[in-house]
Amino acid sequence: MKKNIIKSIKGFKDILPDEIKYYKFFEDAIGKISSQFAVEELRLPLIEKSDLFHRSIGDVTDIVTKEMYDFIDKSGASICLRPEGTASVVRAAIEHNLIYDRGLKKQKYWYYGPMFRHEKPQKGRYRQFSQFGAEYFGFSDTNSDVELLMMGDFLLKELNVENAKLHINSLGNMEDKKRYEKIIFDHLSAKKNSLDEHQKDTLAKNPLRLLDSKNDNVKEILLNIPTLYETLSALSKNRFDMLMSKLDSLKINYILDNTIVRGLDYYNDTVFEWRHESLGSQNAICAGGRYDNLVNIIGGDDVPAIGFAMGVERIIEILKFNDNFKVKKNISIGIINDSSENEVYAHSISKNLRYEFSSISFYNTDSSASLTSQLKNAIKINDKFVIVITDDNIKNKNLTIKIPENQMTDTLISLEDLIKYMRNQYE
Ligand code: ATP
Ligand code: MG
Numbered sequence: 001m002k003k004n005i006i007k008s009i010k011g012f013k014d015i016l017p018d019e020i021k022y023y024k025f026f027e028d029a030i031g032k033i034s035s036q037f038a039v040e041e042l043r044l045p046l047i048e049k050s051d052l053f054h055r056s057i058g059d060v061t062d063i064v065t066k067e068m069y070d071f072i073d074k075s076g077a078s079i080c081l082r083p084e085g086t087a088s089v090v091r092a093a094i095e096h097n098l099i100y101d102r103g104l105k106k107q108k109y110w111y112y113g114p115m116f117r118h119e120k121p122q123k124g125r126y127r128q129f130s131q132f133g134a135e136y137f138g139f140s141d142t143n144s145d146v147e148l149l150m151m152g153d154f155l156l157k158e159l160n161v162e163n164a165k166l167h168i169n170s171l172g173n174m175e176d177k178k179r180y181e182k183i184i185f186d187h188l189s190a191k192k193n194s195l196d197e198h199q200k201d202t203l204a205k206n207p208l209r210l211l212d213s214k215n216d217n218v219k220e221i222l223l224n225i226p227t228l229y230e231t232l233s234a235l236s237k238n239r240f241d242m243l244m245s246k247l248d249s250l251k252i253n254y255i256l257d258n259t260i261v262r263g264l265d266y267y268n269d270t271v272f273e274w275r276h277e278s279l280g281s282q283n284a285i286c287a288g289g290r291y292d293n294l295v296n297i298i299g300g301d302d303v304p305a306i307g308f309a310m311g312v313e314r315i316i317e318i319l320k321f322n323d324n325f326k327v328k329k330n331i332s333i334g335i336i337n338d339s340s341e342n343e344v345y346a347h348s349i350s351k352n353l354r355y356e357f358s359s360i361s362f363y364n365t366d367s368s369a370s371l372t373s374q375l376k377n378a379i380k381i382n383d384k385f386v387i388v389i390t391d392d393n394i395k396n397k398n399l400t401i402k403i404p405e406n407q408m409t410d411t412l413i414s415l416e417d418l419i420k421y422m423r424n425q426y427e
Contacts, residue, residue: 011119011127021327023130024318029158030132037151038107039134044088046114050078056087056298058265060205067117067179069127081116085133086266086291086307087298098136111311112133116261124282125316133288134340135307137295142243145270145290146250152274152286153252155310160325161318162275164285167257168244168272169228171208172236174293177268180228181207191221200373208261214281227258236269243270265289268307276318285318330361331426334386336376337367339394346389349399349415354421360426379404384425387418 008014013021035042057064063083082088093099100108103350107273112132119125134151136144156164169276171177184207187328188355192200194217202209210218247254254272262271271289279285288308293305317323318377335353350362363381365374371388378386388400388410401411401416413421 009127010046011121012124013128019199021321022325023312025319025325025327026132026159026312026315027112029155033151033155033158035133036112036158037134037147039107039110039151042089042111043113044082044085044092046082046116047079047266048082048091048357050080051085051089052087052298054079055088056266056294057084058277061263061265063117065264067119069116069118083117084115084418085111085131085309086135086294089133089135089307090298091292092304093137094295094298099295099300103144105149107137109137110135122282124279124309124311124317126313126326130312131309133307133309135305137303137305139306140292140304142239142246142420144306145243146202146246146252147174148288148308149247149252149272150250152308152310152426156274156286157217159319160322161285161315163278164276165270166252166254167272168254168258168270169259170232170236170240171261171267171271171289172267176228176231176233179210180231182208183225183231184208184222187225188218188221189342192201194221194237206263207265210389211261212259225408228257229258238403239269262287262289266297268292271355272308276314279314279317281403282314285314311397330359331383332361332363333384334382335364336371336374336378336388337364337388338371338374338388338390340367341391342394345394349387351388352415353419355357357426360422375402386424
């Protein structure tokens, strides 16, 4: 009878050892860069009240209308697997009084971990994926925009991700945003018959989102409207000009791109996205913007803020194609126990070696297998030599070393001499 095998859920993937090296590399890089920019880590729950996202992201966005993993739990509460990190960071910051701490009112935080969205699984789009995000609270001037963008830039350099393009735009203040929505609405309403049902729906609920539509008809209709930049209020325009001139002086390259609007309700003024063309249609690797009203919306005071979120799987996709991707790998040495009389001896050798060499991996083979198969196994994982422990070794208080490159000829050595030798060679 065929066994009924339970498989993982569609859109959720296992991360196996071959891929872990990329995640570790990413995790090392974010630790380093966050510390360079004096940004502190927060670890937040994966589950939140659904209300948090309805209130913050907005009820007309794809994330909330279609993509939320929400459930009614056993006590009847509506909860959901978090679709993004910003709302949770804001909730935690208000709840623990982080933003106003010690009267400083200026705080910088980062987070890293899985997010969940019920969208159609495809290349670069999963139902569980990871994001690294950074959020700055209490900073309203363009210096914080510059610093955050510089942090993203540093991180991409640390990751050796080349040719990422930074696209930026300004949505202006809330009135600017509304005014521009109306411009889009009026233009597309006039040609409503040429729109499909989905486009009509987006037009009614979130017209800005049509600016980044990939549909040729929509693109053509919107070709003749003024750009957001041209319609900004004086204050927002000056702010955006100042930001661009600072980026120019710092030689942070960017593209002023009118199609960057971000789907979420909470953004104002600066919005941006890093893209990497090698990824095809899911080419956004990091996205963010200013959200000066969100802290208030979630229940705190008026606190200006800006942040971004980076999609880890898309970065890893780039790393996999990077020829010069190298991680420092531990040296690995196989230890074979070929004695059935004294099984503890091999453990004591392993214990001593692990104490002495914290950065070397020692792989103990399956002592119930034959010597031949233990050797095969040890050679597969071994980098330098294989240690064999036989009854004779135990009697003579020594070890047998086999070096694959040296036709596996046996060399007898005491543990003390082996440690001395390894210290010379590997430290
Ligand atoms: P997209 O336009 O690709 O749907 P988004 O606007 O929904 O992106 P954000 O909410 O801004 O994405 O998330 C920030 C980053 O997280 C994206 O730029 C992307 O790199 C990554 N990301 C978003 N959704 C997914 C997903 N389903 N699978 C993998 N990565 C994702
Ligand atoms: Mg999306």
